[in-house]
Amino acid sequence: MDENERYKPGETVPTSGIYECDCGQGHHWSTDVKGHVFPPLPSGCPGSTWGLRTRAHQE
Structure with a gap:
């Protein structure tokens, strides 16, 4: 997974x-x-996507 990838609300x-x-x-x-x-x-956030900041654990 590329840490620069962005994800929209509602995506998995x-x-x-x-x-x-x-x-x-x-x-x-x-x-x-x-x-x-x-x-x-x-609410009120001008952003449009989520991006991974910190992994929970190594997969």
């Missing part, structure tokens, strides 16, 4: 970990589990 989470929205403000985070669905971005 490819790797468990902490994801950050792409708004560039560094304050919107989501802990997601592989196989689950990415949540909507927080």
Whole structure:
């Protein structure tokens, strides 16, 4: 998995970990589990996708 890949809300989470929205403000985070669905971005967030910040564990 490329750590620069971006995922839209509603897509399936490819790797468990902490994801950050792409708004560039560094304050919107989501802990997601592989196989689950990415949540909507927080209300008022100008971003459009999630990107992996930290893997939960080595796969």
